[in-house]
Amino acid sequence: MKVVVTGAAGFIGSHTADALVDVGFDVIGIDSLDPGVHRAAPDYLNPRVEYCFADLRHWNLDDRFNDVELIVHFAALGGVARASREPANIIDANCRGTARLVEFGRKLKRLQRIVHASSFSVYGSNYSYRCSDCGVTGNGRRREKDMARGRYEVVCSQCGSDMAVLPIDENATPNPLETYGASKYMQELCYRGFDRAPVNIMRFSSAYGTRLRLEDGEATIIAKLAGWIRARQAPQLFEDGQQIRDWVHVSDIVATVIALASGGDGPPMVNVCSGKPTRLVEACDILAETMRVDCKPKIVGGYRPGDMRHCLGDATTLRRLIGREPVTFREGAASAFST
Numbered sequence: 001m002k003v004v005v006t007g008a009a010g011f012i013g014s015h016t017a018d019a020l021v022d023v024g025f026d027v028i029g030i031d032s033l034d035p036g037v038h039r040a041a042p043d044y045l046n047p048r049v050e051y052c053f054a055d056l057r058h059w060n061l062d063d064r065f066n067d068v069e070l071i072v073h074f075a076a077l078g079g080v081a082r083a084s085r086e087p088a089n090i091i092d093a094n095c096r097g098t099a100r101l102v103e104f105g106r107k108l109k110r111l112q113r114i115v116h117a118s119s120f121s122v123y124g125s126n127y128s129y130r131c132s133d134c135g136v137t138g139n140g141r142r143r144e145k146d147m148a149r150g151r152y153e154v155v156c157s158q159c160g161s162d163m164a165v166l167p168i169d170e171n172a173t174p175n176p177l178e179t180y181g182a183s184k185y186m187q188e189l190c191y192r193g194f195d196r197a198p199v200n201i202m203r204f205s206s207a208y209g210t211r212l213r214l215e216d217g218e219a220t221i222i223a224k225l226a227g228w229i230r231a232r233q234a235p236q237l238f239e240d241g242q243q244i245r246d247w248v249h250v251s252d253i254v255a256t257v258i259a260l261a262s263g264g265d266g267p268p269m270v271n272v273c274s275g276k277p278t279r280l281v282e283a284c285d286i287l288a289e290t291m292r293v294d295c296k297p298k299i300v301g302g303y304r305p306g307d308m309r310h311c312l313g314d315a316t317t318l319r320r321l322i323g324r325e326p327v328t329f330r331e332g333a334a335s336a337f338s339t
Contacts (some may be wrong), residue, residue: 004030028051057156057304118202122203124177132161147303152243202256221280246312270317271313274329
């Protein structure tokens, strides 16, 4: 089977292209080599993958693509900070690029499936919380007066106790809070009315693994933590450092693609996450232990308006799809960040 992987020079796309080749797929990788990410083609590119370095906004089909049966679409310009600086560029690249891919998908007579990479950022603040004392559920809204006093947990409106975050599942309504998340949701909407082949959408939490760039100015929080600790610089954590995050190892994303590519309908939407909570201070300890560095985080307190207290995914659908438990952060860090 011939497969197109977009974003194939990126951290996640390159691992996926490698795995598809290893299990016998004929892979064409498309990547724009965006200068905000790549100075040149990375040295980890697979010689068994045929690469086409082009921006989807300007790319055109040629004879190489006539017999493509599967498209795995990772290509997107990322970074919340970059999206706030370059909203027109981010939306144009992510949405127009996807729309053109959909347009070309209609012309591929042998196309059997599109697997699209989306993000937990589409959920925004639509996490639910439950009071541990009275059982009331509510949203994750926090009052500034509570946070100014150093109370950072979501507070129950009924009894005033702390509330616990509930794992978010695929039925949650998207409500992106910023431009990047909005662009990822717009990508999803590009498939409305597309009936040429089934579309499976992966919404994954923040990913990590080998090839993740730690020095990137647009780095995710886990890349920043790892970069600081590797440089023996104490990470500075806002609030109390007890914020929960759910990071996904790149191998679980790859396993999801392989499972969807292997036949059957598959779920139309799947959260790709660990489903296991990891607190920021715990993540710092795991990273320092993995890297064999004596580096403790510094809790600086304070808060940033708009920050979500906790992020946690429901991995039920993923477990059924890949037939195993997702990789925990402790397990994944050992392979991703060991020196």
